[in-house]
Amino acid sequence: MNKGEKMKIAIIADSHFGCRKNSQYFMKQQKKYYEECFFPYLKSKGIKIIFHLGDFFDNRKTVNFETLRHAKDCFINPIIKNGMILHMLIGNHDSFYKSNGDITSTKLLFDDIDNIYIYDYIEELNIHGVNFLMVPWIFPIQQEKINNILRTTTSDVVCGHFEMNGVVFQGNTISRKGMDTDTFSHIPHVFSGHYHKKSQYYVGSPYEMCWSDFNDEKRIVIFDTETQDTEDVYIADPIHHKIIYPDVSDQSWMPDIKDKIIRVIVEKKENPADFDKYIEKLESFEPHSIDIKEEYLYVDVINDDDLDDETDTLGVLLASIDNMDELSDGDQTVIKEIMKQLYEKAGNNDKI
Numbered sequence: 001m002n003k004g005e006k007m008k009i010a011i012i013a014d015s016h017f018g019c020r021k022n023s024q025y026f027m028k029q030q031k032k033y034y035e036e037c038f039f040p041y042l043k044s045k046g047i048k049i050i051f052h053l054g055d056f057f058d059n060r061k062t063v064n065f066e067t068l069r070h071a072k073d074c075f076i077n078p079i080i081k082n083g084m085i086l087h088m089l090i091g092n093h094d095s096f097y098k099s100n101g102d103i104t105s106t107k108l109l110f111d112d113i114d115n116i117y118i119y120d121y122i123e124e125l126n127i128h129g130v131n132f133l134m135v136p137w138i139f140p141i142q143q144e145k146i147n148n149i150l151r152t153t154t155s156d157v158v159c160g161h162f163e164m165n166g167v168v169f170q171g172n173t174i175s176r177k178g179m180d181t182d183t184f185s186h187i188p189h190v191f192s193g194h195y196h197k198k199s200q201y202y203v204g205s206p207y208e209m210c211w212s213d214f215n216d217e218k219r220i221v222i223f224d225t226e227t228q229d230t231e232d233v234y235i236a237d238p239i240h241h242k243i244i245y246p247d248v249s250d251q252s253w254m255p256d257i258k259d260k261i262i263r264v265i266v267e268k269k270e271n272p273a274d275f276d277k278y279i280e281k282l283e284s285f286e287p288h289s290i291d292i293k294e295e296y297l298y299v300d301v302i303n304d305d306d307l308d309d310e311t312d313t314l315g316v317l318l319a320s321i322d323n324m325d326e327l328s329d330g331d332q333t334v335i336k337e338i339m340k341q342l343y344e345k346a347g348n349n350d351k352i
């Protein structure tokens with residue numbers, strides 16, 4: 001290991017342990033990611049310092065014990081075992097209350113562990129001579145004060161869990177509330193968790209967790225404290241795949257769909273028996289699931305662009321409520337709560 005390698009920090013965001021209602025399938029995918037991609041990569045590069053930018057858990061109110069053990073197996077224990085250091089921010093999903101950060105899951109669970117530092121309030125940190133400003137999720141009451149700190153900070157790097165306005169955060173959807181991106185324009189390096197799609201300031205989630213992640217490039221970022229260079233590292237395997245039927249490809253890719261989530265977009269179905277045979281062939285390669293969208297039935301209402309923007313049902317509902325300018329933030333929150341409760345009541349038919 002040369003000296004330069006020791007000076008690197010791996011930055012990861014939005015791990016969302018327990019995502020999709022503690023889905024076993026996604027636990028398996030995450031375990032594979034940390035065991036086969038993330039930690040082997042860090043070890044191969046001699047990287048000992050990890051920044052986690054928040055949203056460690058998916059559920060801000062409760063932690064399922066299986067998910068807790070999973071998160072420890074995947075992330076916390078390898079850090080301890082390999083003598084690594086973790087600096088972790090509180091994200092909105094890590095805070096029990098929406099109005100303040102008095103109770104936060106990761107602080108409660110992991111803050112007493114040596115070499116694990118949880119940030120539930122803005123704090124400065126110096127590593128190898130580089131100044132980092134660590135900014136956990138900002139609660140409404142803190143916003144003005146923290147805006148002022150950010151506008152005047154001389155830190156080299158700001159790490160946060162920010163909600164920024166005007167950012168493409170999902171498909172082609174642009175966020176319509178949050179902080180002005182101008183707040184950050186004078187800062188040499190800004191790394192944020194929160195939105196799961198990578199963009200100028202957002203690291204993005206490390207792996208796919210739902211259809212809205214389809215086709216996103218999932219990364220971690222390596223920051224070199226010596227040169228202040230950043231490097232994007234793409235180590236996650238895609239999980240969601242779309243297949244267009246009729247399929248004119250050579251089909252040699254088919255064995256690769258094992259354990260993947262498959263969506264077949266049917267543009268035209270001239271012979272139902274051929275179609276059934278095709279689906280059977282797909283099934284023989286043991287994907288996790290296959291859903292079928294018979295696009296030709298909706299040819300007048302749905303176009304390709306709409307399909308690309310598709311996400312899970314609740315996600316679509318909540319995102320569209322967020323984008324309703326005619327509603328106040330308070331009204332948006334109330335309506336979103338009603339939608340969530342309705343959605344829960346209706347029962348999620350998704351078996352994932």
Ligand SMILES: [Mn+2]
Binds near residue numbers: 014195
């Ligand atoms: Mn998140």
